[in-house]
Amino acid sequence: MAILVSFIFSCDEKEEFTSESLSEYIPLGVGKYITYRLDSTVFTSFGRVTEIHRYQVRHLIEAAITDNLGRPSYRVVRYLSDSTGSTPWLASGTYFITPLTDQVEVIEDNLRFIKMHMPIRDGFNWKGNRYLPLDPYGPLYNFSNDDNMEDWDFSYDGSSSSFSYRGYNYADVYSIEEADESYNVPITDPTAYAAQSRAVEKYAKGIGLVYREYELWEYQPNPGGAGGPYKTGFGIRMWMIAHN
Numbered sequence: 001m002a003i004l005v006s007f008i009f010s011c012d013e014k015e016e017f018t019s020e021s022l023s024e025y026i027p028l029g030v031g032k033y034i035t036y037r038l039d040s041t042v043f044t045s046f047g048r049v050t051e052i053h054r055y056q057v058r059h060l061i062e063a064a065i066t067d068n069l070g071r072p073s074y075r076v077v078r079y080l081s082d083s084t085g086s087t088p089w090l091a092s093g094t095y096f097i098t099p100l101t102d103q104v105e106v107i108e109d110n111l112r113f114i115k116m117h118m119p120i121r122d123g124f125n126w127k128g129n130r131y132l133p134l135d136p137y138g139p140l141y142n143f144s145n146d147d148n149m150e151d152w153d154f155s156y157d158g159s160s161s162s163f164s165y166r167g168y169n170y171a172d173v174y175s176i177e178e179a180d181e182s183y184n185v186p187i188t189d190p191t192a193y194a195a196q197s198r199a200v201e202k203y204a205k206g207i208g209l210v211y212r213e214y215e216l217w218e219y220q221p222n223p224g225g226a227g228g229p230y231k232t233g234f235g236i237r238m239w240m241i242a243h244n
Contacts, residue, residue: 019119025174025203026104026116028074028097033060034208035242037083040235043217047230054083057238067107073098111136114154116203120174121156128154128178137216143232145197145216154178163202165211165239172205187219190229194219210240
């Protein structure tokens with residue numbers, strides 16, 4: 001369903017355009033699920049070994065609830081299997097989706113994000129992390145990537161279009177750019193500091209989230225330190241392979 005939105009550019013002039021509804025790109029209902037392939041990057045052995053762990057993950061809307069602000073919301077349960085989906089699905093945490101008139105919020109690990117915002121059109125931007133505390137990942141990672149995350153500008157990058165990834169094709173997709181900052185990446189000078197902050201999400205009409213890339217890590221050359229250089233942080237890349 002298209003919604004008519006008006007913006008006033010002067011006292012007597014208006015430009016009108018239509019915006020599709022948020023519910024078309026984040027459809028919600030108890031029992032809805034999306035299954036993804038997930039590549040998780042972790043740094044082990046005190047940050048000196050980079051590993052990629054591969055899974056399938058299913059996000060299932062388990063129940064309609066009321067959130068702690070008294071708003072209608074949905075509880076989503078995350079289930080993990082191996083990369084082929086052949087091992088039993090094991091519950092691996094929950095998060096919440098709250099649809100509002102002009103935005104959709106997600107609360108995970110007590111962190112609140114504005115994932116989509118009206119109007120849905122190329123170039124429109126908003127502070128998607130405006131509710132985050134300072135250094136939201138501080139309890140888990142000793143890095144500077146999360147400094148000032150509340151100031152990140154989320155924006156629609158282009159109009160609805162097709163998107164393909166690893167043999168999967170998606171139609172009517174909006175891409176949301178969140179962060180794209182790097183220094184000394186790829187690491188060409190191992191004696192210098194390096195960092196990567198990359199966040200992008202893609203939503204397909206009638207399906208929901210079909211692709212997510214979220215990398216926050218930094219590299220410390222650690223000259224003279226025991227063990228040598230190390231990395232701290234994380235990375236995930238996930239893409240939709242099935243849905244109902």
